[in-house]
Amino acid sequence: MTRARIVGTGLIGTSIGLALRAAGWQVSLQDPSPTAAALARDLGAGTIDDETPDVVVVAAPPDVAARVVAEQLERWPGAAVTDVASVKGAIASGVAALAGPGSVERYVGSHPMAGRERSGAVAGRPDLFEGRAWVVVPTPRSAPEAVDAVRALAAAARGEVVVMTADEHDAAVAAVSHVPQVMATLTAARLRDRDEHAVGLAGQGLRDVTRIAASDPQLWTQILAGNAAGVREVLLDVQEDLAAALDALAALADEASTSGADDGPHGERRGEHANALGGRYAPAPGAPGARAVLARLLDDGNRGRALVPGKHGGAPTAYDVVTVVIPDEPGSLGRLFAEVGDAGINIEDLHLEHAVGHPVALAEVSVLPAASDRLRDHLRSTGWRIH
Ligand SMILES: NC(=O)C1=CN([C@@H]2O[C@H](COP(=O)(O)OP(=O)(O)OC[C@H]3O[C@@H](n4cnc5c(N)ncnc54)[C@H](O)[C@@H]3O)[C@@H](O)[C@H]2O)C=CC1
Numbered sequence: 128m129t130r131a132r133i134v135g136t137g138l139i140g141t142s143i144g145l146a147l148r149a150a151g152w153q154v155s156l157q158d159p160s161p162t163a164a165a166l167a168r169d170l171g172a173g174t175i176d177d178e179t180p181d182v183v184v185v186a187a188p189p190d191v192a193a194r195v196v197a198e199q200l201e202r203w204p205g206a207a208v209t210d211v212a213s214v215k216g217a218i219a220s221g222v223a224a225l226a227g228p229g230s231v232e233r234y235v236g237s238h239p240m241a242g243r244e245r246s247g248a249v250a251g252r253p254d255l256f257e258g259r260a261w262v263v264v265p266t267p268r269s270a271p272e273a274v275d276a277v278r279a280l281a282a283a284a285r286g287e288v289v290v291m292t293a294d295e296h297d298a299a300v301a302a303v304s305h306v307p308q309v310m311a312t313l314t315a316a317r318l319r320d321r322d323e324h325a326v327g328l329a330g331q332g333l334r335d336v337t338r339i340a341a342s343d344p345q346l347w348t349q350i351l352a353g354n355a356a357g358v359r360e361v362l363l364d365v366q367e368d369l370a371a372a373l374d375a376l377a378a379l380a381d382e383a384s385t386s387g388a389d390d391g392p393h394g395e396r397r398g399e400h401a402n403a404l405g406g407r408y409a410p411a412p413g414a415p416g417a418r419a420v421l422a423r424l425l426d427d428g429n430r431g432r433a434l435v436p437g438k439h440g441g442a443p444t445a446y447d448v449v450t451v452v453i454p455d456e457p458g459s460l461g462r463l464f465a466e467v468g469d470a471g472i473n474i475e476d477l478h479l480e481h482a483v484g485h486p487v488a489l490a491e492v493s494v495l496p497a498a499s500d501r502l503r504d505h506l507r508s509t510g511w512r513i514h
């Protein structure tokens with residue numbers, strides 16, 4: 128039986144432990160936070176012991192990953208060591224600089240392309256990696272046996288193994304993960320300027336675009352810093368498109384303001400919005416071509432969207448989710464249902480976060496968006512804890 132050691136038992140470490148346990152592996156857990164390690168153990172992700180591992184998984188934050196990998200290479204001279212950080216080039220360089228002689232061959236980077244906008248062991252799920260790409264990133268010095276060990280680990284956790292170099296990986300995730308995070312964040316940040324009535328109009332589109340804006344700022348600062356050049360390159364292209372959209376919108380806004388009856392015969396206000404940012408699709412001055420520019424940008428978006436592979440797992444949420452902490456004891460779910468019924472609110476869907484061996488569970492109650500705030504207020508006022 129293969130024995131893995133997981134160092135860093137948050138969302139990803141705990142999910143890997145749960146998946147490996149389900150595949151029949153033995154798993155040892157380690158975390159500088161005794162609570163995080165105990166929680167992962169109580170959830171069923173493994174045991175807290177010092178058994179000699181065949182493979183070590185470092186699932187710690189990116190800015191400490193290289194150092195922790197080097198420590199683990201030294202501590203377990205017979206084990207392959209991988210990390211799961213969202214950036215790969217910076218970690219590989221760090222490991223090459225820090226690892227002692229004769230140990231760097233046992234390091235192979237990796238990155239499961241699955242996660243959540245939540246952190247910590249409680250959010251861990253055994254099926255998180257099922258059918259999702261798991262990038263295995265050997266360095267030029269990685270030994271074939273170490274690569275095989277990390278491939279076997281990814282496959283046992285139900286990921287689909289994809290082998291890439293660190294440069295290929297970092298360029299790819301800049302476009303498919305890191306820039307999407309930045310765009311979600313920037314879009315959500317604009318909502319702060321709006322009053323609650325405006326935000327209350329939000330439909331599913333806004334939810335789809337901003338879900339990952341709820342991600343952990345500390346983790347994402349590290350990820351963006353760790354792939355700064357790659358992320359910047361994609362954002363420069365976004366900036367060009369944004370400049371083209373702004374110019375087109377300026378032309379259209381001027382067209383609208385000069386076509387009104389009050390605007391005078393000489394079109395004095397023409398050009399008021401022109402900002403000459405330029406860009407790939409910059410329209411000629413005035414409105415001609417501006418609509419074509421916008422249509423072209425929107426069409427490019429359609430074409431990009433069509434390339435996105437089908438999402439594995441649950442369909443996008445059509446409802447608001449209210450997360451309620453419930454004591455893991457007989458009758459508590461029934462009491463929660465009764466309370467929601469008392470508020471006159473229909474439960475559209477329900478998901479229970481499994482917290483095996485833990486005295487509480489999380490009930491994710493899906494309701495119509497218009498009812499979610501009222502439900503939160505009602506449940507809080509009747510003594511329930513809401514996440
Ligand atoms: N959150 C996500 O969706 C994904 C994250 N990743 C990567 O997985 C890694 C872990 O991320 P999460 O599980 O989301 O974070 P998390 O915040 O849920 O867990 C991180 C864990 O690492 C522990 N830790 C902190 N310093 C440590 C150290 N020096 N040595 C060992 N453990 C240490 C923390 O106590 C915590 O339990 C990161 O490198 C991240 O880039 C990869 C794929 C998806």
Ligand SMILES: O=C(O)C(=O)Cc1ccc(O)cc1
Pocket residue numbers: 212213239240241242243244304339
């Ligand atoms: O929440 C999602 O949909 C994600 O895609 C999460 C995610 C975050 C970081 C990664 O390095 C990989 C995946």
